[in-house]
Amino acid sequence: MAEEFNEIIAVLKAQHIRPTKIREEILNLFFDVNHALSHSDIFLKLKNKFDRVTIYRTLEMFGNKGLIHKIVDNSGVTKYASHGHGGCDVNFKHHKTNHIHFKCKQCGNIYCLCSIEVPKVDVPAGYEMQVLNLSAEGICKICSS
Amino acid sequence: MAEEFNEIIAVLKAQHIRPTKIREEILNLFFDVNHALSHSDIFLKLKNKFDRVTIYRTLEMFGNKGLIHKIVDNSGVTKYASHGHGGCDVNFKHHKTNHIHFKCKQCGNIYCLCSIEVPKVDVPAGYEMQVLNLSAEGICKICSS
DNA sequence: CATCAATTGCAACACTGTTGCAAAACAAAC
DNA sequence: GTTTGTTTTGCAACAGTGTTGCAATTGATG
Ligand SMILES: [Mn+2]
Ligand SMILES: [Mn+2]
Ligand SMILES: [Zn+2]
Ligand SMILES: [Zn+2]
Numbered sequence: 001m002a003e004e005f006n007e008i009i010a011v012l013k014a015q016h017i018r019p020t021k022i023r024e025e026i027l028n029l030f031f032d033v034n035h036a037l038s039h040s041d042i043f044l045k046l047k048n049k050f051d052r053v054t055i056y057r058t059l060e061m062f063g064n065k066g067l068i069h070k071i072v073d074n075s076g077v078t079k080y081a082s083h084g085h086g087g088c089d090v091n092f093k094h095h096k097t098n099h100i101h102f103k104c105k106q107c108g109n110i111y112c113l114c115s116i117e118v119p120k121v122d123v124p125a126g127y128e129m130q131v132l133n134l135s136a137e138g139i140c141k142i143c144s145s
Numbered sequence: 146m147a148e149e150f151n152e153i154i155a156v157l158k159a160q161h162i163r164p165t166k167i168r169e170e171i172l173n174l175f176f177d178v179n180h181a182l183s184h185s186d187i188f189l190k191l192k193n194k195f196d197r198v199t200i201y202r203t204l205e206m207f208g209n210k211g212l213i214h215k216i217v218d219n220s221g222v223t224k225y226a227s228h229g230h231g232g233c234d235v236n237f238k239h240h241k242t243n244h245i246h247f248k249c250k251q252c253g254n255i256y257c258l259c260s261i262e263v264p265k266v267d268v269p270a271g272y273e274m275q276v277l278n279l280s281a282e283g284i285c286k287i288c289s290s
Numbered sequence: 291c292a293t294c295a296a297t298t299g300c301a302a303c304a305c306t307g308t309t310g311c312a313a314a315a316c317a318a319a320c
Numbered sequence: 321g322t323t324t325g326t327t328t329t330g331c332a333a334c335a336g337t338g339t340t341g342c343a344a345t346t347g348a349t350g
Binding site: 022 | 328329331
């Protein structure tokens with residue numbers, strides 16, 4: 001619980017989300033870490049307290065309200081990262097624009113690298129590119145030190 | 146069946162894969178298209194002829210033998226693309242090196258763009274990048290014409 | 291043909307994600 | 321504070337994907 005109870009509630013209210021127990025606790029989990037969390041991460045950390053369906057619905061809602069974003073890593077695992085606080089490799093309050101995701105091969109964590117630019121890429125004639133997603137793999141700051 | 150029966154068998158034998166019925170038919174499907182196929186694509190095209198588990202095992206084996214590679218798109222769907230023949234946007238016989246995948250928002254197909262370079266990206270200090278995966282989204286050559 | 295190894299199909303299972311519905315919690319009005 | 325209507329939650333059920341174990345089949349080899 002690194003964050004103040006009241007700050008969590010304030011963030012929820014700012015997005016017109018009713019601050020219920022499960023919502024406070026899930027948002028608190030995101031604010032406590034600087035990497036992405038999977039549904040099962042969250043389910044385990046809140047062991048037995050809430051139904052898994054409610055967690056799915058909460059995550060979907062947080063996504064719609066812009067509090068978190070969904071990340072599918074290249075092994076197919078879905079995770080979610082907070083937009084505020086610890087979700088980023090630097091202390092940006094928001095990193096809602098397109099950015100690179102870094103997956104550590106050692107600890108498995110996914111970090112949002114919002115401080116580096118997404119490069120431009122030209123696609124072959126005939127293709128019309130709208131979005132470019134980048135994901136890196138390697139060893140994270142913590143595991144390499 | 147764009148390809149010769151004998152060519153399929155030759156490719157299988159070259160990788161020391163016994164040319165059984167299901168293997169010939171699956172490899173033939175890959176050689177017939179220039180985009181990636183999902184397990185269920187394959188299962189449906191070979192309707193009722195083979196067990197789904199055998200298809201999974203065949204795909205895994207083709208992957209290990211270097212005939213196809215696995216692609217997880219950013220919505221979490223797993224597909225497989227052939228290394229030879231039509232799997233690529235240009236007629237490379239092999240494109241086993243790292244390359245960009247393009248997903249068409251209209252038809253849903255995934256194409257391997259092996260003719261364009263994967264850019265270099267610098268990650269923040271402390272991170273050690275080993276692989277960089279790129280996936281583009283937009284409108285494919287066919288759907289935009 | 292007999293033998294042994296590889297391949298296949300089937301049953302069962304785990305995991306992820308979704309939907310419908312009824313109970314509970316909550317906010318607003320009386 | 322009680323009634324009323326809306327949101328939220330939990331539960332049951334289900335679909336899709338992928339994996340494993342095992343027995344039956346197929347195929348290669350002598
Ligand atoms: Mn991110
Ligand atoms: Mn490819
Ligand atoms: Zn790590
Ligand atoms: Zn298309």
